[in-house]
Amino acid sequence: RGEDGTAIFAMSDQKDVALEIHVTNLPSDPAEPQRDGDDAHEAVLTATFPEELPYSAVPALCPQDKPVVCLANQNGSQVECELGNPLKRGAQVRFYLILSTLGITLQTTDLAVELALSTISEQPGLEPVVARARVVIELPLSVTGVAVPPRLFFGGVVRGESAVRRESQVGSAVRFEVTVSNRGQSLKTLGSAFLTLQWPHEISNGKWLLYPLQLELAAAPGSRASCSPAANPLLLALVGRWAGVGRW
Structure with missing residues (x-):
């Protein structure tokens, strides 16, 4: 990571990169957990990718882990992942999205992936999160x-x-x-x-x-x-x- 905390992606000859996703449904205030933190119904993560870094796949997890089902559009610029129906109170979901680096060129200086959560349950203040990385080309x-x-x-x-x-x-x-x-x-x-x-x-x-x-x-x-x-x-x-x- 850089001095400002931004991730640095050093590209050499790898064809793919993994984006780690960690979603939680925890109470907003651990001191008063009874105030919120209910089950989240039809919980979905929508990830939007730049054209230089399209979606490729979701790797297989350990057999005991519940698989995350993701559906991508035709050009891999967006993917929707089902997190659970419902995503239980107190649950945590961790998985990886495999992204292709074949679109990265010498002109690529930074990458940004937008992550947006949605649910039909009441969830105020659910704002998108942007994962950013600076690109360093290493030949x-x-x-x-x-x-x-x-x-x-x-x-x-x-x-x-x-x-x-x-x-x-x-x-x-x-x-x-x-x-x-x-x-x-x-x-x-x-x-x-x-x-x-x-x-x-x-x-x-x-x-x-x-x-x-x-x-x-x-x-x-x-x-x-x-x-x-x-x-x-x-x-x-x-x-x-x-x-x-x-x-x-």
Whole structure:
């Protein structure tokens, strides 16, 4: 929960979330229980859900517990649950509603579920209750990298930047293959993930150490990927296709 007591829903790869419901029919004043707290006839809970979090199911309870019967509308935006006819004086009912998270997107920042009790018995001040939660998206991203070849040896004449015109003049090439993967579910919406790469750029005298010659991006179909700044800032003439860096 947050500092203000609001629940925080951290979403990663789960497809469902459980909403706990606790309904009581207790006297309003325990010191004078005889004043109220009668049986509640045709007691019903109506829950209304946002489109990002539709109703899915009610899980089975222990055999000794009385099952709660819930009936949902076609799109799962509302469900009515029968709590008892009557719901006895002093009774308590606890059950769970399973809600689907497939509608949650990167733009979803909070969720609100309205819970309303009704009964044909006299029950003054029976106001709806709103269950709120803030949404935090957690994507299980992983990054791996490998250098090909894993070892390099450099030598020869060190050229100044102004003397280099072609790819062949920057030295031996090394390819760094970096793979970013998402082991969780897709959010079915446009979103961005950023990867920052750092490498030894220059030596103490200002000469290039590793020069970014070319970048190749292989993304999933329908994905858009780009890099900034672009590789090959000196606009050297390229001979082959390299997705790595050279040295000079």
